[in-house]
Structure formats: C-alpha cells, structure tokens
Amino acid sequence: MGRGHMARRNTNRRVGIADVAEKAGVSHATVSRVMNGNAAVDPGIAARVRAAAVELKYQPNPVGRSLALGKTDTIGIVVPDLANPTFQAILRGLSIAAAQDGYRVLIADSSEVTSEESILAGEARRRCDGVVLCAPRMSDAELEELAPTLHPLVLINRTTIATNTPSLSVDYGQGIQELAQHLVTLGHRRLAFLSGPEHSASNRQRLVGLDQFRAEHPEIELQMLHGGSNFDSGHESTEAIISSGATGILAFNDLVAMGLLSGLHERGIRVPEDISVTGFDDIPFAKYTTPPLTTAAVPINELGSLAWRRMREQIQQAGETATQAQDEFSPRVQIRKSTAAPALTPA
Amino acid sequence: MGRGHMARRNTNRRVGIADVAEKAGVSHATVSRVMNGNAAVDPGIAARVRAAAVELKYQPNPVGRSLALGKTDTIGIVVPDLANPTFQAILRGLSIAAAQDGYRVLIADSSEVTSEESILAGEARRRCDGVVLCAPRMSDAELEELAPTLHPLVLINRTTIATNTPSLSVDYGQGIQELAQHLVTLGHRRLAFLSGPEHSASNRQRLVGLDQFRAEHPEIELQMLHGGSNFDSGHESTEAIISSGATGILAFNDLVAMGLLSGLHERGIRVPEDISVTGFDDIPFAKYTTPPLTTAAVPINELGSLAWRRMREQIQQAGETATQAQDEFSPRVQIRKSTAAPALTPA
DNA sequence: ACGCTCTGAGAAAACGCTTTCTCATGATTC
DNA sequence: GAATCATGAGAAAGCGTTTTCTCAGAGCGT
Numbered sequence: 001m002g003r004g005h006m007a008r009r010n011t012n013r014r015v016g017i018a019d020v021a022e023k024a025g026v027s028h029a030t031v032s033r034v035m036n037g038n039a040a041v042d043p044g045i046a047a048r049v050r051a052a053a054v055e056l057k058y059q060p061n062p063v064g065r066s067l068a069l070g071k072t073d074t075i076g077i078v079v080p081d082l083a084n085p086t087f088q089a090i091l092r093g094l095s096i097a098a099a100q101d102g103y104r105v106l107i108a109d110s111s112e113v114t115s116e117e118s119i120l121a122g123e124a125r126r127r128c129d130g131v132v133l134c135a136p137r138m139s140d141a142e143l144e145e146l147a148p149t150l151h152p153l154v155l156i157n158r159t160t161i162a163t164n165t166p167s168l169s170v171d172y173g174q175g176i177q178e179l180a181q182h183l184v185t186l187g188h189r190r191l192a193f194l195s196g197p198e199h200s201a202s203n204r205q206r207l208v209g210l211d212q213f214r215a216e217h218p219e220i221e222l223q224m225l226h227g228g229s230n231f232d233s234g235h236e237s238t239e240a241i242i243s244s245g246a247t248g249i250l251a252f253n254d255l256v257a258m259g260l261l262s263g264l265h266e267r268g269i270r271v272p273e274d275i276s277v278t279g280f281d282d283i284p285f286a287k288y289t290t291p292p293l294t295t296a297a298v299p300i301n302e303l304g305s306l307a308w309r310r311m312r313e314q315i316q317q318a319g320e321t322a323t324q325a326q327d328e329f330s331p332r333v334q335i336r337k338s339t340a341a342p343a344l345t346p347a
Numbered sequence: 348m349g350r351g352h353m354a355r356r357n358t359n360r361r362v363g364i365a366d367v368a369e370k371a372g373v374s375h376a377t378v379s380r381v382m383n384g385n386a387a388v389d390p391g392i393a394a395r396v397r398a399a400a401v402e403l404k405y406q407p408n409p410v411g412r413s414l415a416l417g418k419t420d421t422i423g424i425v426v427p428d429l430a431n432p433t434f435q436a437i438l439r440g441l442s443i444a445a446a447q448d449g450y451r452v453l454i455a456d457s458s459e460v461t462s463e464e465s466i467l468a469g470e471a472r473r474r475c476d477g478v479v480l481c482a483p484r485m486s487d488a489e490l491e492e493l494a495p496t497l498h499p500l501v502l503i504n505r506t507t508i509a510t511n512t513p514s515l516s517v518d519y520g521q522g523i524q525e526l527a528q529h530l531v532t533l534g535h536r537r538l539a540f541l542s543g544p545e546h547s548a549s550n551r552q553r554l555v556g557l558d559q560f561r562a563e564h565p566e567i568e569l570q571m572l573h574g575g576s577n578f579d580s581g582h583e584s585t586e587a588i589i590s591s592g593a594t595g596i597l598a599f600n601d602l603v604a605m606g607l608l609s610g611l612h613e614r615g616i617r618v619p620e621d622i623s624v625t626g627f628d629d630i631p632f633a634k635y636t637t638p639p640l641t642t643a644a645v646p647i648n649e650l651g652s653l654a655w656r657r658m659r660e661q662i663q664q665a666g667e668t669a670t671q672a673q674d675e676f677s678p679r680v681q682i683r684k685s686t687a688a689p690a691l692t693p694a
Numbered sequence: 695a696c697g698c699t700c701t702g703a704g705a706a707a708a709c710g711c712t713t714t715c716t717c718a719t720g721a722t723t724c
Numbered sequence: 725g726a727a728t729c730a731t732g733a734g735a736a737a738g739c740g741t742t743t744t745c746t747c748a749g750a751g752c753g754t
Contacts, residue, residue: 016740027704032742039743040702062474063419064740066410067709074453074474082439083631092429095456104474106421106453109442127409127421127451231635262635284430288578288609290637363710374734379712386713387732411710414739 015056024052035060075311076124077132078108078117084229085255085283086300087134090156093304094132101312103129114138114199118146125150130311132156137199152314154307157202159326166310166324168303172202172280173209175296175331179250179278180213182294182333184220187341188248188276192223194237194260196252200229203252206280210250227252234259238267247275247342254279254286254295261289261338272340282334291337298331362403371399382407422658423471424479425455425464431576432602432630433647434481437503440651441479448659450476461485461546465493472497477658479503484546499661501654504549506673513657513671515650519549519627520556522643522678526597526625527560527569529641529680534688535595535623536567541574541584541607543599550599553627557597574599581606585614594622594689601626601633601642608636608685619687629681638684645678 021031026045033039034049041049052058066072077094079087095105106128108120117135125131130152135143138158147153147160155167176193183191193210196203214222223244227233234256241249241260251257257279264271271277271291279286282297306327314324368378373392380386381396388396399405413419424441426434442452453475455467464482472478477499482490485505494500494507502514523540530538540557543550561569570591574580581603588596588607598604604626611618618624618638626633629644653674661671 018740028741029705029743030703033703036742042702045703059469059473061740062470063410063413064709065742067414067711067740068742070709072410082435082442088429088435091454092456095429095454096458099456104453104455104471106451107438107442108451109439109446111443122406123409124451126406231631235635258632258635262637262639265637284578285605285632288582288605288636290609290612292609365710375711376713376735377733380733383712389732392733408710411739412712414710414741415712417739 014061015058016061017058019056020049020052020058023056024049071129072127073102074104074106074128075130075132075308076106076108076121076128077134078110078121078124079134080110080112080114080117080136082107082109085285086253086281089283089300090132090134090304090307093301094308095304097305097308098311101308103308110135112137118142121146121150125153129315130154132307132311133158136201137197152311154310154314156303156307163323163326164321166314166326168307168310168327168329170202170298170303170329170331172205172331173212175280175298175333176206176209176250177213178331178333179280179294179296180210180217180220180222180248182335183248183250183276183278183339184217186248186276186339189219189342190221190223190244190246191248191250192225192241192244192246193250194225194227194234194241194252194256196227196229196256206252221246227256229253230255231259231262234261235263238263241275242267242269248339249275249277251277251279254281254283254293257293257295257338258285258289261293271338274343276339276342278339280331286334287336289338294336294339295334296331297334298329303329361408362405363408364405366403367396367399367405370403371396418476419474420449421451421453421475422477422479422655423453423455423468423475424481425457425468425471426481427457427459427461427464427483429454429456432632433600433628436630436647437479437481437651437654440648441654442651444652444655445658448655450655457482459484465489468493468497472500476662477501479654479658480505483548484544499658501657501661503650503654510670510673511668513661513673515654515657515674515676517549517645517650517676517678519552519678520559522627522645522680523553523556523597524560525678525680526627526641526643527557527564527567527595529682530595530597530623530625530686531564531567533595533623533686536689537570537591537593538567538595538597539570539572539588539591539593540597541572541581541588541599541603543574543576543603547576553599568593574603576600577602578606578609581608582610585610588622589614589616595686596622596624598624598626601628601630601640604640604642604685605632605636608640618685621690623686623689625686627678633681634683636685641683641686642681643678644681645676650676 017028017031021028031049034041034046098105108124110117110120114137117138121131121133131150132154134156144160147165153165157169159167223246225240227237251260257277260277269275279293279295282295286293286295364375364378368375378396381388381393445452455471457464457467461484464485468478468480478497479501481503491507494512500512504516506514572587574584598607604624607624616622626640626642629642633640633642
C-alpha cells in the first residue's frame with residue numbers, strides 16, 4: 001500500500017486523462033474540456049487542470065481521440081513506386097502542406113504491384129481521413145469501382161466518370177507535342193519517342209498527343225520505340241536509339257532521358273550536336289545533367305500542395321456531394337542544352 | 348416499424364462488428380473471435396460469421412482495434428528533408444520492409460527546422476508503435492533527453508550514450524579518407540573538401556576523418572571550403588573551387604558533386620582531365636552523371652530495411668531493456684569516371 | 695423570500711474493438 | 725446415473741478520449 005491503491009492493470013501506464021483529473025481534483029470530463037477549450041470552465045479550475053497537465057507531462061492519446069472524434073488527422077497516399085522522383089515530390093509537397101494544417105501522411109508503396117493497389121488504398125482509407133491515390137496502371141473499371149469507397153479521395157493523373165472526386169492531372173499529350181514541335185522548329189525531321197510502361201495512363205496520353213502531332217506534321221518521321229520509366233531502361237535503349245537514325249529523341253521522362261544521355265556519352269555520341277534529347281517532368285536533377293536537359297516542366301511541388309488543398313476542401317465540406325475541381329496542369333517546355341539544331345541533314 | 352429500432356446516432360454508419368454479429372445471430376465477442384482466430388469457435392458458427400462478414404463487406408475499424416490492443420501497427424519516421432535522396436531511400440527501404448510485416452509508416456518532415464524535431468518525434472511516437480529518427484543537427488543534449496521518451500526508437504547516423512537504442516550509422520570519416528586516398532593514389536597533391544552544413548553530425552565525422560588523413564599525409568595540401576548539402580550549393584561553389592587551385596575535389600555528397608560538375612562544365616573545365624571530383628552516398632543518379640561520379644557508396648537501401656529489422660526486434664521484445672545493436676556501415680569507394688590522374692603537375 | 699434562468703461540473707454514454715470472466719451445455723468417467 | 729471436465733458462447737469490462745445529459749448551486753428579478 002505504497003502510494004496509489006493497487007498496482008494498475010499494466011504496471012506503469014502512460015499518464016492518462018484520469019491521472020490529470022485526479023491530480024487536479026476534477027473529473028475526466030473537465031480535463032477534456034480545458035484541454036480542448038470546448039465548453040466554458042471556471043478559470044481557476046482550468047488553471048489547476050493545466051498545471052496538473054504540464055506537471056504530469058500529459059499528452060492526450062491520439063488513438064483514444066480518434067475513436068471518439070471519428071477522425072485521425074491523417075491522410076494516406078498510395079504511390080506505385082517511391083523511387084520515382086515524381087512521386088517523391090508529390091509526397092513531399094503533400095506532407096508539408098498537410099502538416100501546415102496539422103495533418104500527417106501515411107504512406108503506402110504498392111511497389112508497382114497493381115493488384116495490391118485497391119487493397120492498400122482501402123486499408124489506408126480506414127486508417128485515415130482521406131486518400132490520395134496515384135495509380136497510373138490501375139484499370140479504369142477497377143478505379144471506377146474503387147473510388148466511391150475511398151471518399152474523400154483525390155486522384156493524381158487519373159479521372160473518374162463521376163465528377164465528385166477531385167483530380168489533378170498533367171496534360172502529357174500537350175507537353176509531348178510541344179516538345180516535338182520544339183525539335184521540329186530546330187530543324188529536326190526524324191524523331192523518335194522512347195515510350196514508357198505499356199499500361200501507364202500517362203504514356204497513353206503521350207501517345208495520343210503524338211498521334212495528333214503526326215496528323216499535323218505528316219512530313220515528319222516519328223518512330224515509336226519501346227522503353228520503360230527509369231534510368232536503366234533509358235540506358236538500355238541506347239543502341240536502339242542510335243540505329244533508329246533519329247536526330248531528335250523524346251524520352252518518356254527525365255529519368256529515361258538521363259539514362260540515355262549517359263549511354264550516348266559512353267558511345268561518344270555528342271548531345272546535342274549529334275542527337276537532341278528531351279525529357280519530361282523537370283525533376284530537380286534535370287538542370288544538372290550534362291548537358292542540362294530540355295524537358296517539359298510540370299509544377300511538381302504545386303501538385304502535392306494542391307492535392308492537399310483539394311483534400312482539405314472535401315474533408316471540410318464532409319458529406320456534401322458537390323462536383324469537385326478537376327485540375328489540369330499544362331507542362332511548360334523548358335529549353336536547356338540537350339537540344340539544338342541537327343547537323344546538316346544527311347544526304 | 349421500419350427495420351431497426353430507432354435510427355442510429357449517425358444516420359448511415361460504416362458497417363461494424365455489431366452488424367455482423369446481428370446478421371450471424373451471435374455476439375460481438377464471437378465475431379471478434381472468428382475474425383482474429385483467437386479462441387476456438389464452432390466451425391459452423393465460424394462459417395456463418397465469415398459469410399456474414401463478407402456479405403456485409405465488414406472490415407474491422409483499425410482505430411478501435413488499436414485502442415483495444417494498444418498498438419497501431421504503424422511506425423513513424425522523422426526526416427529533416429524529404430527532398431534529400433538519402434532520406435528518400437531510407438524511407439523507401441523502411442516502408443517496404445515494414446509493409447512486409449504488416450506495418451505502415453507515417454512520415455514527419457521537419458523541413459530542417461531543428462527546433463521542431465523533438466515535438467514531431469513525440470507526436471509521431473504517440474501515434475505509432477515506434478519511431479525512426481533522422482536528426483543530423485539535433486544537439487547531443489537534446490537527443491539524449493529525447494531518446495528515452497521515444498522508445499522503441501532507432502537512430503540513423505546518431506548514437507546515444509545509453510546503449511539501449513539501436514542505431515545505424517555510416518562511417519563517413521573512413522569513407523572520406525578512402526576517397527582522399529584514392530585521389531592521392533591517382534597522383535593528386537592539392538585537394539579541397541567542399542564541406543556540408545556546419546552543424547551536421549555527418550559533416551563533423553568527415554572533418555575528423557580528414558584531420559586524420561592530414562596527419563597521415565602531411566605532404567598533401569587539403570583546403571576546406573564552405574558549402575551546403577544540395578545541388579545549388581555545389582553549383583555556387585564552382586568559382587571558389589576553381590580559384591582554389593585544387594585538382595582533386597571531395598564534395599560533401601553526390602548532390603553537391605553534381606552541382607559542381609554542372610558548374611565546371613559550364614566554365615569549360617573538363618572532368619576528370621582538369622579536375623577530379625568525388626561525391627558521397629552513391630545515390631542512384633551518381634551512375635548517370637557525365638562523367639559518372641566516383642563516390643563512396645553507402646548501402647542506402649539496406650539502411651532502410653535494417654532500420655525496420657531493428658525496430659521490429661524492439662517491438663517484439665517489448666519491455667526488455669537489453670542493449671541494442673549499433674550497426675555501422677563502411678562505405679565502399681566506387682570508382683567511376685569523374686576521377687583520374689591530374690594533368691602534369693604545374694611547375 | 696420564492697422561483698426562474700444560467701453557469702459549469704460530474705456521471706455516464708458513446709466511439710469500435712478485444713479479452714477476461716462466467717456460465718450453460720454436452721461429453722466423459724467411475 | 726451422478727459427478728467431473730472440457731468446450732465454447734455471451735455478458736461485460738476495458739482501452740482513452742469526447743460529448744451529451746443531468747443536476748447542483750449561484751445570480752437575478754419580482
């Protein structure tokens with residue numbers, strides 16, 4: 001019979017609201033009230049409670065709060081691959097913006113396993129107040145079925161038929177056309193597109209953009225080469241690029257372009273003197289490749305923070321099924337040193 | 348009257364354990380039992396419950412579970428800057444490894460605001476079952492005070508006096524010495540170290556490593572230049588590097604090296620013919636710079652997954668205050684094309 | 695001085711789950 | 725056939741909060 005009554009169930013529990021209440025000589029309810037400033041509490045009592053709280057270093061248990069309040073102050077983000085600078089940037093922007101409003105972010109990396117994405121998203125949603133979904137390869141049908149269960153939801157680079165989920169997308173079709181146009185303006189007549197993953201939604205968009213480009217420029221040769229979405233696939237495509245005879249290369253993204261740059265350099269092919277190369281995304285590294293990479297800049301930091309803003313809007317207007325903003329970003333061609341006029345056209 | 352008794356508090360609640368119980372004609376407890384496979388349940392009843400569960404698409408509410416079980420199956424990671432590839436890689440490795448064991452990760456980006464780190468870490472800890480802390484600039488005193496509060500905790504690139512928190516660190520001192528040695532072996536006699544942030548623990552380690560190097564190689568000139576930890580600071584140091592007259596440059600990390608590479612290229616200075624440059628970390632991009640970067644490779648992916656392993660060990664042996672593993676990684680010099688013998692020593 | 699309103703604190707319910715406790719039922723043993 | 729046991733399901737407590745409900749007491753007007 002030392003200090004307390006009997007030892008608590010668990011020997012030394014974390015300090016809880018009950019301890020503060022006891023110390024201040026009030027009820028749990030009152031402690032809760034002063035901690036949250038909800039109802040009016042006698043200033044004297046409030047001070048006593050606050051004193052007890054700091055003395056005991058009391059910090060409310062978030063899990064208990066979450067259960068009572070029905071919200072976790074956390075949002076989830078599911079990304080296909082955390083190694084991709086684009087998603088890293090989105091995650092970063094999202095996390096910082098959310099933090100400013102007192103929210104945290106829980107990450108779910110699907111490791112490109114498309115079949116897991118639905119499940120991951122669902123789990124994330126149950127733990128969080130909302131989900132930001134990046135699922136470039138998920139089928140339209142699956143997305144359409146999943147979306148309503150995830151609400152509040154914001155989609156990155158995807159849209160649904162129902163207009164009640166906000167989406168942020170980049171107009172890849174337009175961007176790639178502008179890059180192609182840039183090359184043509186420089187004088188290139190033989191282009192090649194080093195494509196990305198087959199089922200990627202953004203790759204499809206680039207493809208339709210290029211179809212349009214072809215229609216408008218029947219005189220330009222435009223080859224399609226299969227590739228991937230990372231350095232290595234860019235690097236591996238070096239031979240194919242060289243033997244294509246194209247002088248202007250549109251890489252799927254900056255990573256691929258960098259891999260290609262490195263491959264060309266190894267073969268002694270000069271960029272941009274012999275071949276011009278463009279990327280896509282304008283990741284931070286693009287400025288520092290040699291030569292600095294001409295690319296289509298998507299405002300990647302804004303994407304993350306805007307995603308948060310859209311999420312916040314939904315969380316606040318909880319319930320109302322208003323139609324949500326569909327934001328579309330237009331990439332801006334960022335001309336650097338990896339593109340130039342081609343050498344005198346070979347006879 | 349209608350179906351149920353009265354309308355529930357909230358009109359259409361998410362389906363809960365009670366709904367399943369009602370549908371299967373059993374008690375909440377039984378549903379919980381079959382969902383968790385804890386106690387023995389009559390196979391027939393179990394089947395009925397499971398059927399009801401799938402029919403109603405019942406998914407246990409994680410918050411309720413967390414409260415009851417006293418664990419969240421989530422760990423937190425606090426990083427100073429999510430834009431840094433090193434932390435991105437750690438985060439990624441951690442997330443993937445943790446996911447394999449059914450854990451999620453909550454991120455807290457302190458945005459380099461050292462004063463917030465303690466608070467962020469504390470909040471993360473309250474929401475999670477453990478915390479991985481990357482706080483290169485936190486003072487030793489603060490860390491020492493914070494650490495016991497956070498347990499289970501794993502430290503990255505920091506250690507505490509008490510040996511009961513596992514830590515993973517990279518031997519930056521040794522790595523930088525080996526790089527310096529590499530340059531000397533190539534024939535360089537005038538070196539410069541482009542240092543990182545002043546209060547960074549890992550920068551200090553490099554500094555003591557270089558002190559040791561100086562002691563062992565009194566004949567080698569080694570200048571210290573102030574820098575930062577990202578591209579831009581590397582780029583901005585270009586002039587200082589050039590006017591230093593050094594032929595072998597040890598950059599704080601790969602980012603700085605890349606910035607420098609780009610700056611030198613703009614000035615028409617050839618790497619490695621005119622100046623040799625080394626980085627540190629071997630981030631994925633290092634392989635694809637032009638020229639590919641000689642650097643000290645730290646097994647960055649392993650760091651993340653090992654961090655998880657150490658965390659898991661602590662979570663499992665809950666309570667036992669055993670002394671914990673202190674892992675130290677030795678960087679391995681990765682020689683690429685950014686270093687070579689210097690031009691004939693100027694008279 | 696009585697009753698009225700109003701302020702503010704405690705009791706208790708609610709959040710959604712797990713788990714201990716309790717007890718009924720059917721099986722087992724002498 | 726009665727006493728003993730094992731099995732397994734329901735009742736209820738507990739996890740740590742918030743919030744509604746209730747009610748005591750103070751302040752006010754008449």
